[in-house]
Amino acid sequence: MCMKRTFAGCLLIFAANMIASQSSAIASADSAVVCNIDSSCITTGSDGMFASGISAISGVEPIDEEIREEKGTYVTIKTTEGDITLLLYDDTPLHRDNFIRLCKDGVYDGVLFHRVIKDFLIQGGDPASKEQVPGKAYGDGDGGYVVYSEILPTRFCKRGALIDAKLGDDVNPTRMSAGTQFCVVQGKTFTDEQLDATEERLNEWQKNYLYHLARYELMLEDPTLSKIENGDLLNAKARERAEKEYAEQGRVTISPERREVYRTIGGTPHLDGSVTVFGELISGQDVVERITEMATDSLDRPLKDVIILSTEVHKK
Numbered sequence: 496m497c498m499k500r501t502f503a504g505c506l507l508i509f510a511a512n513m514i515a516s517q518s519s520a521i522a523s524a525d526s527a528v529v530c531n532i533d534s535s536c537i538t539t540g541s542d543g544m545f546a547s548g549i550s551a552i553s554g555v556e557p558i559d560e561e562i563r564e565e566k567g568t569y570v571t572i573k574t575t576e577g578d579i580t581l582l583l584y585d586d587t588p589l590h591r592d593n594f595i596r597l598c599k600d601g602v603y604d605g606v607l608f609h610r611v612i613k614d615f616l617i618q619g620g621d622p623a624s625k626e627q628v629p630g631k632a633y634g635d636g637d638g639g640y641v642v643y644s645e646i647l648p649t650r651f652c653k654r655g656a657l658i659d660a661k662l663g664d665d666v667n668p669t670r671m672s673a674g675t676q677f678c679v680v681q682g683k684t685f686t687d688e689q690l691d692a693t694e695e696r697l698n699e700w701q702k703n704y705l706y707h708l709a710r711y712e713l714m715l716e717d718p719t720l721s722k723i724e725n726g727d728l729l730n731a732k733a734r735e736r737a738e739k740e741y742a743e744q745g746r747v748t749i750s751p752e753r754r755e756v757y758r759t760i761g762g763t764p765h766l767d768g769s770v771t772v773f774g775e776l777i778s779g780q781d782v783v784e785r786i787t788e789m790a791t792d793s794l795d796r797p798l799k800d801v802i803i804l805s806t807e808v809h810k811k
Contacts, residue, residue: 569777569811570598573804574608576786579679579779581657587645590659590672590773597675598806602638608801609633610794613787614683615763618660619803620676627802632794638674645771646670651753653762655776655783656680664704664769668711672771679776681787682762690749690757693764697747700769705737712736 583591607624621636659672710733720729
């Protein structure tokens with residue numbers, strides 16, 4: 496997954512429904528919020544279920560209609576290492592509009608790229624990183640909300656892809672994205688043999704994802720299954736449902752066309768199908784490459800801060 500540290504917003508949503516029987520610390524969460532396509536926000540209750548009321552999130556304003564109508568929107572991110580320009584996809588409107596709003600509101604000004612991994616990606620967007628405390632670990636901040644996933648079969652993690660950051664399937668089976676964090680893929684090129692191995696990895700992950708999704712669905716259908724004493728029954732039912740679903744879906748494969756991209760251009764194929772891809776790098780690949788070459792600490796934070804100076808939303 497793209498994220499490294501825990502996002503509180505995502506974690507709270509599934510606190511009781513997903514893992515109350517295994518973790519009392521997580522189960523003590525009170526509430527969380529999720530943004531809808533209409534920019535309203537649903538508050539979740541202490542049981543992790545959606546509350547009936549709609550409430551606004553502090554500091555998160557509704558997206559105006561002018562933003563909604565924009566097509567072919569670009570964002571230029573000015574950093575201390577140079578500028579990068581991203582195209583936002585129109586077929587992922589939740590993530591597009593969320594990113595536009597954050598940029599126009601200056602949320603990213605002064606934020607760090609706090610996680611950098613060569614041949615993988617650069618990650619930023621934690622509002623807390625504006626404090627820029629030397630040696631401090633960042634990555635927990637997500638703006639206090641999450642965005643519904645928009646994972647499309649036509650989008651994949653090629654070099655330069657703009658993707659979400661999120662928690663793993665065990666606590667986030669609907670694969671919602673952290674509100675403010677994002678990643679730009681650097682990746683690397685792959686041989687056919689490596690892509691064959693990645694296919695096997697993707698299928699194992701798909702089975703694991705279907706299992707966690709089944710657990711989540713079963714507990715929604717029958718809340719008594721979330722009780723500790725029903726853990727074995729829940730797991731057995733989840734395995735049975737997941738195996739049936741996987742058999743119906745068939746194996747995950749990397750298409751010949753996509754293989755060609757990964758052989759020649761590169762990317763991170765092991766993330767395909769599990770993250771929302773909501774844009775791509777148009778210019779500034781050299782900047783991304785330069786950032787990934789920087790020395791980092793044990794938590795992948797660059798020893799020299801890479802700071803977002805400003806963001807500009809524009810047409811090409």
